[in-house]
Each structure stands twice: as structure tokens, then as C-alpha cells.
Amino acid sequence: MERNVYDVLEERGFLKQCSHPEELRELLSKEKVTFYIGFDPTADSLHIGHYVALMTMAHMQRAGHKPIVLLGNGTAFIGDPSGKTDMRTMMSKETLAYNASCFKAQMARLLDFSDGKAQIVYNGDWLYPLNFLDFMRDIGVYFSVNRMLTAECYKQRMEKGLTFFEMSYMLMQSYDFLELNRRYGCVLQMGGDDQWSNILNGADLIRRKEQKPAFALTTSLLTNSDGKKMGKTEKGAIWLDPNKCSVFDFYQYWRNVDDQDVEKCLSLLTFIPMDEVKRLGALPGEQINEAKRTLAYTITEQVHGEEEAKKAQAAAESLFAGGTDLSNIPTCELSAEEIAQSGLRIPDVLVLSKLASSKSDARRLIEGGGVFIGDRKVESVNESLDPEDISGEGVILRKGKKGYCRIRRA
């Protein structure tokens, strides 16, 4: 059989578990498959953890299959207990609707929604009007509590406690799959490996209730070499929204990944051909930095576009490789009011530029010898910036080796 998208996903390291590998692979060669991945809109931006799923969809779409993005404005109402130790905070319908609209805009960069090549659906459409008794009688009967409790995702919660409220999440996700199968002929659900039980049960439900084939497939989670989820920083997740994570920070995150994780990131997060990915990943010693540069630029370009990616790269080169172009460095513009209020005292400016989280934090940083103006170390917490410094191009305020912010007058 010729190579198809299943092999591509396998080669790039996406595949984790699949309910019927042989059957699915054959199906993907024979016909256009409608598949879906669900996203619960619990924040107003996607983050990098979602990106692997988006990449999976993009690969599938490029191979001619049809993605359905399911926005879980219904399920997010409940919260998925998988892998979490606490119950998710409940959100209002209005917030969920707003978040969903943000997701949609970000997805359009990677997926082609034109001419019905992909579509977005909301599970609230069928979950909100659901009647409890009907649902339990039609769907609930297919779920064995005994079996559910043996699932890995619930086992973890057995220690911490689990409510029926959350346990019903699996039923709803399974029902989503059934509903999409009925409405749109969707036969495959994909998702992160933490979703395995939910996805598998959905496929089982279709097979039992509809007597039709349905497939479950999970992809690797983006983890680093310690097995921890990637994309978390002191500032929180790596968001795709440039207002929540600046393009420069985004670029820098990838520029700084561990040596061991570069190849995996290139493979999962970019479309770079695999032989090139392998070459880059195998670069010895210091040369691995070439791979990191490629990774950082490529994924930044995919998410934020060519222009922004070039700016971020230029800024990074200026700061770390002795470049002189300061125009693209993250900048904090101080208003006249801020200048007056802060008196341009260094601790205050550190807070204003978000390099420090509080004045106490700023004070500690200075006392620890980690703050610089240009190349000069700030020796005392009592120092201030000269008003002259921040006119024109401004000055570079630096925290540690990697925290840069250009300070200038607004």
C-alpha cells in the first residue's frame, strides 16, 4: 500500500494509540475521511499545548481529509477531570462563547476553512437542549461504571475525589462523537493521549449504537525530556495570542528549548521534511543552535506570520549576537504620568516593564546583581534612569541574561 497520512503522522511521532490501526490506515488511503478534534474554550486564547492537535488536523487536511473543529462550549461547562487534580472552575455561557470566537480566529492560520474544507461546530448546540432522562436512557446505559473506574484518567482522581458531575464528562464527549457521526458522517476522533478513554468510549458508542465503524486515535502530548508538559513558563502558558505572550517571548521560548527536545519539536510543530528534521536534530554540540534557530523562526512564522517572525528573529540577533538594530526589541513606552509617578527609579521601571512582578521582586533582583542598564550593572536600588536616556531610541533595561525591555518615552 502506498504511503498515506497515517504513515506521515507515524513518522513524525504524532501517533500514540489507535483503536484499529490497520483498518484506519486503509480507510485513509481509500476515501476522504471526516474527523474531529474537540477543544474546550476555557481561556481566551489557544496555547502551545493545543498546537500539536492543530498540526495533526493540518496534516490530515493537506492529505485531503476533512477536519471538524468541535468547540466545547457545552462540555467546558462541566470541565474535564482527566489529568487534573482539581475541578475546573465553572464558566458562564457568555465567556465560553467569547473564548470560542478567539479560538476560531487563531485556528484559521493553520486550517483552511474555505469552501467547506473544514468546519467549526459547537457541542452546546446539542448538549444544552438535552433532556437528562432521555440522555441517561439512550446513552447512559452503554457505560459501565465498573469499567470507567478502571480507566487511567479516573484512577488518578480516585485519590483526590471525583464527582458524578465530572464523571459525566466522558458520556458527553462520547455523545459528541455520536452526534457528529450522525450529522456529518464523522468517523474518527483524534486528540491528545490524555483523552484516550474519552475518545475510545465515543468510538465504542458509535459502534454499538449505530453498528458502524468509528475510530479513535490519540497523539503524543508535547512533553520535554523530563516528561513534563511543555509550554509552561513563569508567566504561564505559551499563548498564541501576541497580547498574552509577545512574539519575542514566543520566539525565545523555542530558541531556548533543551537540546534533547529540538528534534521532537521540529517534527511535531513544523512542516519541515523529516530528513531535514533529523539532520538538524543530530547536529553535534554547539551547532545544535542552528536547529533551535530554525525551530524558533519556523514556528513563530506559522503562528504569527512572516513579518512578525522576522522582527522577533532580528531582535534576538541584536541582543544575543551583537546586532545593532534595536527597533524590534520588546519595548515599554512610558507615559508622562508614569515617568512622573515613578521618578524613573529603577525598581519602579522594572515593574512597569513587567521584568519584575513587584517592587520587592525588583529590589531582590537588583541586590542579587541581575539588573543592567545597557551593559552597566545597576548597583543600588536607589538608582534612577536619566530622563535623557529614555528619549529617542530609549535604553535597554535587562534582567538576567534573557529578560530584555527597551524603555522609552511614549
Added chain:
RNA sequence: GGAUGGGUUCCCGAGCGGCCAAAGGGAGCGGACUGUAAAUCCGUUGUCGCAGACUACGAUGGUUCGAAUCCAUCCCCAUCCA
């Protein structure tokens, strides 16, 4: 509903009337070393103009010169029993 054990700072987890802004570990941040990597070592980690003050140990009241520590009520969680 009953019995028992719990709710501590970003996380885990000690403390059980003053010496507690709270041990220890994890994680983060800064320094040294490097390759804008890892490992290692050192420092640091509530807020506020430092000292000092203020806010913190599930919630609310109370006892005390003084409470995270004692009492009462309430909320939440775990285990066993119904």
C-alpha cells in the same frame, strides 16, 4: 446521615500558644560556569520606601498580653460505615 483523619505560602509537606513570613523538598528567579542548552555550585522566593510596618496558615466569631497553633459554628475534602 454516623465515625475517624484533614484543609498551611506557586506545588508537595512540616509546624500544633510566643523564638513563624512559617522547616524540608520541588519548581521559579538571579549569580558563576557555558552554546541564549543541560548538569553542577552559590544566592533568592508575601507586600510596602530598606529598618520597621502591614497582609497571610478553609470561613466567621471567641478565649488569651499574645493564635497557623486552643474553643465554637460553618464550608470543603479523604477513608470506613449506612
